Amino acid sequence: MGIKAAIRRGGTKAGASLLRILHFLFPPTTAIKPTRDSVEDEYDRLRIQREVVRGSIAWLPIAGVLAISVNVLVQFGSVQAALAVVQRQTLANLVFIVTLNLLTYLILGTALGLSVVVGDRSYAPHVRSVAVAAQIVAVFIAVFAFPFATTGFLLLLIYLAWRRQRSSRKARPAKNESDGTAWYKTSTYPIDAKLRALWLEGRQILRSNNVDLPSSVADTLVLEPHLPRTFGEVNREAFDRAQEIVEASQTKDALNAIFAVCIGIVASYGLVAINTPIHFAPLEKVHFQSQNGDKVGYLLGDPANPSLFVSSDARTITILKAGSIQDRELCQAKPDWLGMTFRDSLLSAAGRTAVVDCNQN
Structure with missing residues (x-):
């Protein structure tokens, strides 16, 4: 018996109060996810990534100063000790020192971000070619300059990123009507509003033709009134909509690639940028x-x-x-x-x- 069911069965005021607290902390999720316009979402996502990269001239120095300040404070444990060290260094020296100390994670994150770009066929060919060349350089530096453990970890991350890109391809409607039924036989419903309506309509037509389909939670949804159509017409429209979503994701440019690399760097830094001891001078x-x-x-x-x-x-x-x-x-x-x-x-x-x-x- 679950916790909530036990509370309901108890029926006490304390149990009711606890149940309300649980609902507040862990709000119940709907069984069926709401739909959205995947094409507009893709355009907005890529546009926001470009704007973040363009605005990096403004926010990057502020983020760097904040990261350096937090790093120094964490390493020395007190403001007095941190000030004693910082006042003997210029800001330019501090930036160079922190960057040099964390260069391992910078290159590791760059190589990891480039793996995503290399494996994503929605990028333009010339962008992927530059990413491949840059990744080879990063791995070459890692082999000769980084510890064996770090190099092995980097190669493992690159392989996992490549595998993830290959396995993340979602099922889509097929152009041919004979091959298109496979998409409708999956129990996973589309998120895109138009594709979901076409998916439900196609399943409805297939069921009327005595085609056995696995059940899905989305089968409870009610379709809007529409004129009767053949399965071929529905499948062609679904294929065109899927192509439209793919084409929207293929508008990535170099700025989106830079954003992917930055995400890889941030993921590699994590708390390391704060907790890694800084060498402020030669040992x-x-x-x-x-x-x-x-x-x-x-x-x-x-x-x-x-x-x-x-x-x-x-x-x-x-x-x-x-x-x-x-x-x-x-x-x-x-x-x-x-x-x-x-x-x-x-x-x-x-x-x-x-x-x-x-x-x-």
Whole structure:
């Protein structure tokens, strides 16, 4: 017995109140989805995508500043610490630093968005050709510059996007009357208002001809009064309407492709753009005059005379005095085999490393 049925059976005032709350939080859905004009919807959707891309000159800088501010605040945990770091960087430097740190996810999202464009035949051939070339470049960069785990994940996403594009082709009316009955035999009703009316009319004609059809929730709908027609006439009109919807979706241009790529980037960023630790400077192993042992972190301010030391985990921030640094050298955390890039594997095979290991004393 469901929760709502149990509440009704109880009949208490508390149960009735709970039922009203459930209806408010989870409003009941209608069994049959309302119809709409798919052609107009498609034109509006593509137009909105173009307008969003055209307006990116206005909203993109604001979104970038907001993303950077949130990222810095999350990493350092307090406004004071975040201000101490930010005031030693120009806005241009912050934008470059955040972009460089998240370049992996930027390229990953671009390649993912391009997969949608490449597999969508409603784009113009020249747009898809450019998308294929750009995707090859993105994958080439990923193979040589990204860790093996990230590259494998990217290739998996590209394959899944390609499979989704192939499997998302919906059934449509066939041009030939002999092949057109398959569309009417499906229990899934069309959303488009004209196609749904033609689908119901075609099923009505087929049933009158003793054709066995699976039941559908839409069979309860009542058709508007119309003159009797043959199944061939209904099927031809349904085929023309389906073609009209397809042609509306084929008005995509380069701006719609850019929008698809942007969606892929946003999907790849997700919370990563907020939670991924930012490297505000090259990672260094620093030996201070007043302390024993080395500390790993970032030196901010004037490169020749840094004024702030940030630990690698962003938990400790130290204001430096002149001459407090005895020695410093660039270092890099040694990755495991999943975190290694193709370049790292070549250097490792040759017995060389690009920089000093941060964990070595």
